[in-house]
Amino acid sequence: MAEDGLKRPREEEESDEEIGGDDSDDDIGPSIPGAGEKKVHKKKKLAHEKLYLDNLPEADRYWKSFMHRDSVNFVTMTKTNFLITTSVDGHLKLWKKQDSGIEFVKHYRTSLRAIVSVSASADGAMFASVSESAKGGPGGEGRVFDVVNFDMINILKFDFTPKAVCWVHEPGSGSTLLAVSDVDSPKIRIYDGRGDGKPLHVLEKIHRAPVHLMEYCAKYDCVVSADEAGFVEYWQPSEPWGLPSVPGMWQYKSATDLFHFKKTKSIPTSVTFSPDGNHWACLALPSRTVHVFNTLTGKLTRTYDESLSAVEEMQQAGTAVFKLDDMDFGRRLAVERELDASESGPGGALRTANAVWDESGSMLLYATMLGIKVVNTVTNTVARVIGKDETLRFLNLALFQGAPLKQVQTLAMAASSNPLLEEKAARDDTLFATAYRKQRFYMFGRGHEDDARGERDVFNERPTHEERTVVIEKKQEKKALPTAATIHTNMGDIRLELYPNIAPKTVENFVTHAKNGYYNNVIFHRIIKKFMIQGGDPTGTGSGGESIWGGEFEDEFSPLGTHDRPYTLSSANAGPNTNGSQFFITTVATPWLDNKHTRHILGYYGAKSMVPESSCSRRDGCTACGNDAADPGASVSG
Structure with a gap:
């Protein structure tokens, strides 16, 4: 939360009153010109603010991510145009900034x-x-x-x-x-x-x-x-x-504000100097505040309150930068409380969070539960929020600004209209970020990157030993399992892509039930708006159904089977290793379900147009409206 600025000293307020005068009858003699006029304070403006913002990323979603084998904890951009990323398992990777994106260079353990x-x-x-x-x-x-x-x-x-x-x-x-x-x-x-x-x-x-x-x-x-x-x-x-x-x-030191942290019983967890060195910004815990200090005077010039109580108050009052859906806000708040409880101490993930300056030294970027805020430290306003559509909790940031290709340019080259030269001179401003409990780092651009250049999430690491073991053990079974299915309902068809290499037993259970007609005339008995629809229970009560083996079977979790996007299908359960016949389809991204429910479908066709219509306002066990009286009757094709 960006404050409107520091309160002026008391002495300054008193001097204004003296100059402005009052209505006391004790005043004798001619009045001072303009004494009865109130002093108008003009709002501060930052010259060339639009230019500075144009040279910063602005995308609501990241456009590319790359992997480590474990959670990434630091991203560092050097002045030599190298990006260096590290993970909690001791691995380090070097990447070279290219004219568009980055290129892998070397890996060290x-x-x-x-x-x-x-x-x-x-x-x-x-x-x-x-x-x-x-x-x-x-x-x-x-x-x-x-x-x-x-x-x-x-x-x-x-x-x-x-x-x-x-x-x-x-x-x-x-x-x-x-x-x-x-x-x-x-x-x-x-x-x-x-x-x-x-x-x-x-x-x-x-x-x-x-x-x-x-x-x-x-x-x-x-x-x-x-x-x-x-x-x-x-x-x-x-x-x-x-x-x-x-x-x-x-x-x-008594003439500075460097005792502020001791007075507030907080400690700074990151320090970043502005490009000109005249200011430094820091994040503090457990207060969750962002401070800006003047380097020479040691005086505190800006304070931004990002505490959970302040964020909750703004959400309820509707004064936040943007208002989240109550369910999404509650989920993000739960992650923040988890960070406070277990990751705010020495060595915790929250300690890796930092703030970065733009090249002008006037814009400050730092990660919050709402996204990555870009704060104008001159006008004391939030200029934009990057990555606000993502469900990730970003932590450590690194910023690249400018054109990575630096070469000598002649006067003739500068005066020419050669499109190739113009392309090489184009800026590729990129923000790099780590996220809580994620083995990836994420890249944000200007929002107009060409997504056709490849997958958004690049799989640049080999499968783990456990993943390879599962593949070998289930090789014969996976050959017999189909990779596609269709759910026929009275609202239309939902075509699915099955991935038995990720969750072979779960796919086998789903496919066998469908072939045997187990799902025929079965309704979606549970519908929660902006969350999911649930079916697969032949009794229609939510407490029935069993697996093809009778009873329940174990979970099959995988880093590839996440709930980071809407319209994913997973097995419903009542706890660990209690999967039966029931399944649910999400209508929003639900990353908090990762490693709690086995996801075995990675692609949906038709669900996007059907599922929102079948979402009603009932919270649970809805069987009254016609929308949920769907006949899943799944037909399976290999």
């Missing part, structure tokens, strides 16, 4: 444990990651990468468990200084990224609690760090390791 922190150098030439010990005890390791040559050049072994990592050298300095903090002490160790792994310096007096956050500002050669106690410090990464000697920078 950096650790057997989760990567806890990453950092790219200010010039984009170096990248580092740190992870816990593979044995689970004290200790850990760091990996150093030469980004441009996509090569791992060093492995640092630690006798302590690392917490945060940050490159702290100036661009073009020739040195590669890497700061690493300790999870069990306030020490910060400085290493040579190309060295032998022995610390060059050990800083013990900057903080009094373990440091979980460090960010370097090349403009002022300054590091902003934060510890678990809520204290924020400035320090220069060279002797004497104190406050930088920068003209205009604060000298006394």
Whole structure:
């Protein structure tokens, strides 16, 4: 939620009253010109706001996603046009930004444990990651990468468990200084990224609690760090390791707002400097607020409240950026509460959330339960929301702006009207995002990307060992199972695509029942508007039906069988491994049903035009209206 700005100081309000005068009879003499007129405060405007927004993604849905083998926790865009993604299983992938989209470059297994922190150098030439010990005890390791040559050049072994990592050298300095903090002490160790792994310096007096956050500002050669106690410090990464000697920078911490986190009993979880280095933005927990500080003065200039109570209040009052359906809002709110309960502490997924600046330094992007907000920090308004149609909870962000192909352009080339040159100069502004408990990272563009270039969700990873085992064991059975079916109802036909390679037993149960006429004259006995319709119970009560084997059978969950889109068919159950004959068809995306109900249909034809008409306002067990008196009578073709 973007506030209307910070409240003016009391002294300023009082001075306005004095200048404006009052109606007291004690005033004697000529009045001051304009004394009776109220001062009009003009709303702030950002020059070239439309241009800045035109150079940012605006799509309501992501246009492409790529896979890791486990949940992706960090995405980092370097100044050398490389995207680096990491996952909780210790894998790292390098991607090169192309004129349109990205291209895979290289894959590294950096650790057997989760990567806890990453950092790219200010010039984009170096990248580092740190992870816990593979044995689970004290200790850990760091990996150093030469980004441009996509090569791992060093492995640092630690006798302590690392917490945060940050490159702290100036661009073009020739040195590669890497700061690493300790999870069990306030020490910060400085290493040579190309060295032998022995610390060059050990800083013990900057903080009094373990440091979980460090960010370097090349403009002022300054590091902003934060510890678990809520204290924020400035320090220069060279002797004497104190406050930088920068003209205009604060000298006394009491004159800043850096004690704000301690006062509010919150801690910053991310720090991002604006492109000009004059401001830095941070997210704070558990307050769920977004703060913007002035780098030189240390003063708090903006605060945006994204707490759940504030979001609920706006939803009820209808003052939110956009109003969600009550069921969708409740589902998203449940995810947020789950994040608060289990993922807001050290090492939690919510700690990976961050904010990013656009190239102008006036637009701030950060993920919320409603989508990715683009906030104009000058006018204090939400300019747009990216990805608001997605059911994903986005967390970590990285932004690319500009044209990836940088080559020398002659005057003749600039003056020509060659369409090929114009195409190469076109911008491809892209926002990259991770999502909660998702093994993919997502790309948002300008909204006019050509979807015909391939699948939206790219399967760039091999199937797991378990998935391959299922395929081998069920090979003969799957050959005999059909891949298509048709449900005939009094509202029309629903044509289905069956995928026995994902859920062979569930498909076999459905197909065999249909061939045996088990579903003939069976109604959709349960209809919930904007959720699903349920059928497959010959008794019509919702409590009957059994599998072809008699009784119940086990679930068949798969990463490929998700409920991320409407009109998916899944087995209805009363709990784990209680599948029978009943099934349901969703009318909206229902990702909260993943790993709770076996989905065995990936495509629908005809359901989109029929299912909404069969949706009534009854909540459960609806048998009165004609819409649900459908005859599924499924006929099966191979």
